[in-house]
Amino acid sequence: MMSSPRNLEYEQLWLNAHTDTRAAVYTFSSCITLADLNADGDFKLVVADLGTGSTNVKLKVYKGTSLHSETALLDVPTGVTSFYMDLNEPRMPAIAVASGSNIYIYKNMRPYFKFSLPSMDINPLEKDLWMQVRDEQIEHGVFIELLNNLRAEIGFSQMSTQSQHLLTLDSSNTSSFVQQNCKFPVKRQTVVTCMTTLKKALAEETAVSCLVVGTESSEILVLDPEAFTILEKIKLSDEDSTTLAVPAVLSACGLHAVEFRIVAACRDGSLRLARRGWTETKTLVQLPAQPVAMTISPDNASITIALMNQTLQCYSKKGKLQWMINLPAAACALCPVPLPHQSATLVAVSLNGGLLQLYNGRQLVDVIKAPQSVSGLVFGRFGQEENALIMFTVDGSLLVKILKRTAHFNLNGGGNTASVAPGAAQQIKLQIPKKTRLFLDQTMRERDNCVMMHRTFQRDLFQLRVDVARACVKALQSCNNPVSLEGAEPLKLSAQVLGLGPLFKMVISLQNISASSMIQGLGILFHFDDKMYSMDKPFINVPLLVPGLEYPFETMIRNISELALSDQVRVLVVKDGQSQPVLAAIINMPVCDLLGMV
């Protein structure tokens, strides 16, 4: 068990439940899910370990702190999710693993079903070309050149898998590839880019859910959980333009049978919405940068999204920017943290470098430090614990933190509100109260008597200025200010009285505040009531003052009054051959400590 250094700014709200620095699981949030796999209330952590990215790809199941099982995966997965596919008792969820053009369904951690995305139409010309090369009607070189022409015409993404593969090869390998592949029928299949779930008809936790799949061919498919038929096929295109957007992150809320919203953040930076009955998405907003991760609030369907420009932004369900905050580092992952006991849902954002921030709306409520950047972040029920935060770092460690039962986030503002961009702040609608009767009367009065009010105001303003000027002149004449800017001696004086009495030490410091000229021939004179005080140096000769330096002068002063009263002492800075002091200050002497006198 590892205990992180205590965070001074925030109360420790999390318990370090488990740290495994040698887990060696390399993964992302989309490939982690928590599920009650055996329907025994002991939630397991199911995670796809991407290994090196091509080898060692595994589906791992953690039971508490120990690795429970491992299943090798054929291909690199893009998403892992758990969902209930039927009503059978006991209620055991299935695990869906999307990789390539297939979705593998596991039940009880055993392969159960494989769903392949439907194959797509192939350009007839392309089909023809492959046919010709098979029948050796055209040369390989010509074939590739023609394919390249076709690519320029229809676009790389519209070509078959074989052609795509061929066109990315070195010219030395092409011949053998063509020879090997021309015998097979040409196929064009899309791949899954992202996946999520959508409850079918009931909102309960263990209710049956549909899989929602985003594909490279810019479509969102909603699949029936039992028959695996395509219930919904939604094109991610714009009404006007022909450009297609590839979904990168999907989020869904609502019920398929009643009303639902699917939000897709696309690779081109657009945020698109699909709803029940739509065959095409609507663009909500064009984001200022590419999306990293997203979540939809269950209460108001607002979308919180972390972008690649180091910001966290929130959009209303209509796509209006609610707020935006700058993150201290680039976001790596994000997950919602529902807190039913505080009826709030926080958003945890993991940042590059290992910092994790928890936001309630745009207010920062907690920070957690991880030893490394967290690439996979999930909050939910793990084991018997309801509030577990699971983190996989980029160096493959697994960290589990548990929210303390007594943890209480300060959700009502306070010192730690994150800064708000001015642009966003201006878009917030203010709650302007209704105009009252009093307000209207006041407005009428102001309109009728505007001239008189202006005159009164002007007169008062002049009066104020005159008073200020008089006070200023008076102060200057009596030299009763500790800073003298007048004449040849710009000086600053400060005085300090030390001690408890009856003997005090008085420290006068003088500073020449002129830019370059020296000041000479000054003296400090103390003026005081000699029945009250006696002083060993009532006059101090001041040496030459160099600009900028502060010169301290000390003298002792003794309170000799029997009543231990205190009085004022005037300090005058005088100059040789000048009757008026350069500056003066009044020091209120402290009352001396009676005990000290006896």
Next chain:
Amino acid sequence: MGLLDKLVTLFGLRKQEVKVLVVGLNNSGKTTVLNHFKAEDDKSTEIVPTVGFNIEKFKNQNVGFTALDMSGQGRYRDLWEFYYKDCQGIIFVVDSSDRLRLAVVRHELDLLLQHPDVAGRALPILFLANKMDQRDALSSVKIAAGLGLDRILDKPWHICASNAVTGEGLEEGVTWFTQQVRQVGQPGNRPSRGGPLAAAK
């Protein structure tokens, strides 16, 4: 302590009634432990997660116990503290196979020990490292270390590994516990200081 023990039993303590509080996280086996102590015909065959709390009565060595079987679920854990004042002993059940939540157990124990109704009182605490039969169960020594039981200096405590389903280890624990509550019940008889030594007698 044979003679004293007998005298204690003879003089009035025969009808001694002791209130104990049984706490621990949900699924740790509290209800199963108490079920084991109940008379054969009261035993329930099916054990479901407790809601709120249950009151169970059982007898051991002529001491009648009234046990409050608290629910260990997060949302009911704040009920525990209301019964600290009124109890003469605590049985703290730990699921020794739930390594993930050992930190949670420690946190709950800290809250318990810091509570004004518990702090400073020489309440005997029996820790049951339950589910010792499970494959990944931690030993009672490891549990004691993980919970930092050596910090408890002002209370007699004892930890033993148990299996509430078969009853293994429970007798040892409850025998120690009965002795402790008896001593507490006797004025002038200070309970032995904490630590596993107390149980070695």
